[in-house]
Amino acid sequence: MYRTHNNGQLRAADINKEVTLAGWVQKTRDKGFMVWVDLRDRYGITQLIFDEERTSKEVIEKATKLGREFVIQVKGTVIERESKNPNMPTGDVEILVSELNILNESLTPPFTIEDETDGGEDLRMKYRYLDIRRKPVRENLIFRSKVAMAVRNYLSKEGFIEVETPYLIKSTPEGARDFVVPSRMNEGQFYALPQSPQTFKQLLMVGGLDKYFQIVKCFRDEDLRADRQPEFTQIDCEMAFVEQEDILNAFEGLTKHLLKEINGVEISEFPRMTYDDAMAKYGNDKPDIRFGMEFCPLTPQGGIFEPKGFGVFDTAELVVAINVEGCAEYSRKQIDALVDYVKRPQIGATGLIWVKYNADGTLKSSIDKFFGEETLKEWAEKCNAKIGDLMLIMAGEKNKTRTQLSALRMHLAEQLGLRKNDEFAPLWVVDFPLLEWDEETNRYHAMHHPFTSPKPGQLELLDTNPGEVKANAYDLVLNGNEIGGGSIRIHDKKTQALMFDYLGFTPEEAKAQFGFLMDAFQYGAPPHGGIAFGLDRLVAILGGQETIRDFIAFPKNNSGRDVMIDAPAPIDEKQLEELHLKVEIKK
């Protein structure tokens, strides 16, 4: 036994006990006749004292040579601390050391192992094992583990069975790019790593498992956007004999449980909103409803603006405002900054109109030339703007304008401190479109995935008005982030074949890729549906943070590299040969 106690454990009640502790040297203070050492481990910090009068010379001498991050073991007596530290759980005591054993030395770490470190991101990634020693990182990993356990315990209690589905599966051309794994034993053939266990969980429902879940790694070989990882973790769930309502209830239950157990927040019922409403009200299918600033369309119902000579409005498909409470006093500079914000290439707006509702009751706008105060007043009424408020207006093509105004709304909320980390506003978004238009391939793709069922009676619309077909698909949104999404699935072969056909699969392709699923549907497939939560994101949000990377033990960087172990890397020629492969880099 290297220790009798850990470093977060000893209290005044332990005074006079003989103890053995082990851990890392956090810091030392050497006053010649006395040496203090802060000894750290996962559980806390305990102060050690080496005292000329009470500790042997050799031991003191050894102590003076300790460096930061040395690993030591000490034996000693718990004594009362002279100057108690009320900020430390162990602050009432210290250990008068009689024996000191250096278990391992340490070079000077490349950055400080403190809550606030001087290490940049790249350095901390390379020495991730040192970064993990810092309390905030360690606490994040412990937090993640706690959330995962809470998920498992809740779902198990509710009768869900965790089933492990395979990682070596088959590549499918639909959706994102697969990571593939060459097979040595099956020449020229490849496994693929799952983007999700979608078809397997459906087969488990066909197999009568009834309620399935799994916390499982998934893989997508995508060009990495900020804060995306090539491997990520999903809470994957599926139920048989359910309608949408059953799924929403079941997983609202899970989310409520987590909010209560993890965050101590009780929420009685999650609001619901259709996809169309979310787009109209927030320009976003994952609106943050912790704050208002809902969209207020100024365009007359079903028509366009009566031309007033202001070109932007005259030709706009949509003119839409948000009302920013209490910001009428924004300076020229502040407003210019907002204009600059929406003109960024990522957002791409051409401009921004403002209307101030001044303290004296007058209204002033950036387009006074075209619209008199009466019109401005009308707008203010429409938008429920009051004295002291600032209205911001954008105009143009409907979808684009909504997206742009949504970005502005989030930017303002951030700026005004309305996105509070300790406030939780879940929202179900329902009735998603079945298909979405893809500009690149010039055809419709499944918005969720090709196994999603259309709303009853809407299948017929596929030929005449495909963009209007709604699906039994839903997302769970928390604080402006999609934390989960799912659908009621197709469970009969005919509809599934129709869907593949519609998505551009030939019958042969559909059979080659998903024949096993369509076969399965012929042997008594029950109605079923499910949902998957992104665990990385969920944990970050519950933890009141933004970056998922902070909740992953060994994350990859934006080029998909693990800079700590330096992977990926070239492999031996012999390995390639065994896999029947040749590397061929085109210049």
Added chain:
Amino acid sequence: MYRTHNNGQLRAADINKEVTLAGWVQKTRDKGFMVWVDLRDRYGITQLIFDEERTSKEVIEKATKLGREFVIQVKGTVIERESKNPNMPTGDVEILVSELNILNESLTPPFTIEDETDGGEDLRMKYRYLDIRRKPVRENLIFRSKVAMAVRNYLSKEGFIEVETPYLIKSTPEGARDFVVPSRMNEGQFYALPQSPQTFKQLLMVGGLDKYFQIVKCFRDEDLRADRQPEFTQIDCEMAFVEQEDILNAFEGLTKHLLKEINGVEISEFPRMTYDDAMAKYGNDKPDIRFGMEFCPLTPQGGIFEPKGFGVFDTAELVVAINVEGCAEYSRKQIDALVDYVKRPQIGATGLIWVKYNADGTLKSSIDKFFGEETLKEWAEKCNAKIGDLMLIMAGEKNKTRTQLSALRMHLAEQLGLRKNDEFAPLWVVDFPLLEWDEETNRYHAMHHPFTSPKPGQLELLDTNPGEVKANAYDLVLNGNEIGGGSIRIHDKKTQALMFDYLGFTPEEAKAQFGFLMDAFQYGAPPHGGIAFGLDRLVAILGGQETIRDFIAFPKNNSGRDVMIDAPAPIDEKQLEELHLKVEIKK
């Protein structure tokens, strides 16, 4: 809601309730005026009754057309069953059906969905989703889920943190073959799938996580032996500031907990045995100690047999017996079968000597020509053989003979019914050799892995007597199966470098492969060690079964193929091109 109750739920107390049920048609009995249907789901079977006098004509007509495995929904009233079935939890009641809704039809399944099916293994693998509908398979999956939850709850309670380590890591030439994953973004480079999270869990210890576990998929591209899977699941654990004793205690605790919680078996303390003793006593480093038949060496201590003209003994390095209680009456035919068994090529013995201790106190052997009754009596005393026992003797080169006799011992135990599924005999095997000789490459390899520490003071032996160096390595054996294995690790750079050097790595290779780990050891690595359990095997043994495949939802066959989804499979040329690869099959 598709149902108000499941099919295992209704009891006499529910009589007169209006209920809605859904599930699969297990079977129908049609007596013209009455139709009975057994409705099945994960939870059980409920009998439905359609009665001419009380059910509408249409509904009865529909019911007569139901086939096996049709998915239906019914509404009806719970009534008392006339002929109660005490073997079914729902056997007191039946449902008088008023409404019948066919949710999905079914083709005739390729095998019967019964506890005992007529389907062969291949067919059941191809239609695994139907196989899972059978109760024994379903119960196995539920059992696995229960064991995994019990593991997680126990380890969490003990302060272990579950941390997810990455799946896309780096290939290492040491050990088994890696599955690799070509990187699209890093041309000509590859990730590897982990054979275990070994280095990552060690880095978590360097990072101060202190107690780590993870239930995690691991991958090995090996030629598959029977009942091996290319992907398998490990309960992976690591602790810092521990000695071997701490690890054994911690995981004896886990195993005791599982035996009690899952099997209701209480075991006070697990016996321990050194590797050397296990080999001498059972010829096996994972002995089944549910029964005796311990090895009884007949060779005089330190010497060889006094030549008696029996060549096999005269030249043997080892002559060793087992005593089979109560089998002196074995017939010629029975004994011949044993001889044939040991002569099988997989076992490779040249013969088997028997000595019978007859009821009349005489001794008779197959080598009476060479050894008189006095010698036989001496042997009997040595082996503790009594009247009625059968001694079986093998001779030859020590290690080979031990392995052969061990196979015979297990074969006999099987035959005599000594390997009881509901009996549990755990055993720690300790003090494994650090290295083992590899005939193929003609050099020593790490027996456990290159991170295992040698016993204190034995490092010096490496140069003079490498085969004798013992490691801080241990296995947990249950009923003759290795269910877990681990070691105390090396935690300083110097020893680790020495070990790599000894295992034939150049310093450059060691740095390229494991530089990150040796770097980490320079920054205050604590003493640490761990263990990993094979979950598939553990679950099978706790479930009283042999075949791990029966506890895996979607197993692969012996060629590493998933015959249900037909993977692996060729991929698109375009995919290959993006990965900078070309398939090159050598004829």
